[in-house]
Amino acid sequence: MDDRGKQEKKKIEDKATRQVTFSRRKKGLIKKVYELSVLCDIDVALIMFSPSGRLTQFSGIKRTEKFSIGT
Numbered sequence: 001m002d003d004r005g006k007q008e009k010k011k012i013e014d015k016a017t018r019q020v021t022f023s024r025r026k027k028g029l030i031k032k033v034y035e036l037s038v039l040c041d042i043d044v045a046l047i048m049f050s051p052s053g054r055l056t057q058f059s060g061i062k063r064t065e066k067f068s069i070g071t
Contacts, residue, residue, distance in 0.1 A: 018051055026050075030058050 012018040026048060037044040037060035046058040 015051070022050055026056060030056075033058060034060060 012021055029048075030046065033044050033046050036042065042060075044058075044060040046056075048056045050056065
């Protein structure tokens with residue numbers, strides 16, 4: 001059984017620590033999304049913005065479809 005337990009999630013106040021944590025967790029999240037797309041044979045898209053506002057995107061889309069909003 002896992003002894004780590006649940007920890008309260010709250011904003012990391014130190015900027016450097018927050019950036020390191022974001023970078024590490026971003027890589028893990030992209031890996032999980034990729035694995036999900038392969039294992040389940042699904043199309044996925046992931047869009048994230050870093051604490052500094054930088055865009056990160058990942059796409060496992062195998063086909064292109066047009067989507068329209070509001071029509």
